[in-house]
Amino acid sequence: MGEMKGLKEINFKNVDVEGMRRIGCEIGKNLVEGDLILLKGDLGSGKTILTKAIAEGMGIDRNKVKSPSFVLMNIYSDHLKLYHMDLYRLNDEDDFISSGLMEFLQPVDGVTVVEWADRISKMKLNEFLEITIDFEDEERRSVRLRAKGERFDQLIESLFKVGDDEF
Template structure:
């Protein structure tokens, strides 16, 4: 586990950008945290690290947005709306098994569709300062341990 404290959105974006420069085809990142915790902000930085220049907008209403103008495709999902229904039938596995990088906000609502290995990033808001966040990177599987090491080697 690796932990970062950020004191503004730019710092969260900078961390995500480092990861975005190292992610590989087929990688799955799960972003977990409350409303407004910074999951979409982080995804903007990840996209920047992939060289994506298109504006990254929250997929809250569309479930998924795809960006094809970077080093790898980015599949950005926000499955908040699937809390009641789940995601069976939607074919999300095709994204997870695809050649892009999948980023999922609120992945707990599609737990049954997820692959066995992934990188979870937990976002925690500070109770005292609304600009402060703690990010905890938790890799599941050797591939994601190596990804975290490569991204944040100092």
């Protein structure tokens, strides 16, 4: 596990769809109210697949989870709400602020997952788990988890004892 600019980091290589599901489920099982997950990656890299797995880990039916590209946010509620944002259609932080979604970044009654989080990368956020998904080939991805804040440092340490490994 490496440190980078105050962020704890772990990398998974050679991750297939099932590996992505396992990573997401493990994260989802351990999320609490107010947690913020920022997803970055190219179109088709697996951000929505990972979000479905996080939802599954939270006890939400993964089949209900759809990419909110046109509506910007979907809310799924079971015992803990999941605020699922997709910022693909926004240009920058100004668009995000004017969208009215700021209040959902760290909700008191749920967890927020943001796809295309690079659209808000300049915002000053205190605690979050940033997940970057990169293509290795058509079937496999590399997945990097970076924690900012003590809560997510501990989450990474407790969930993933080994890094830079195949998952």
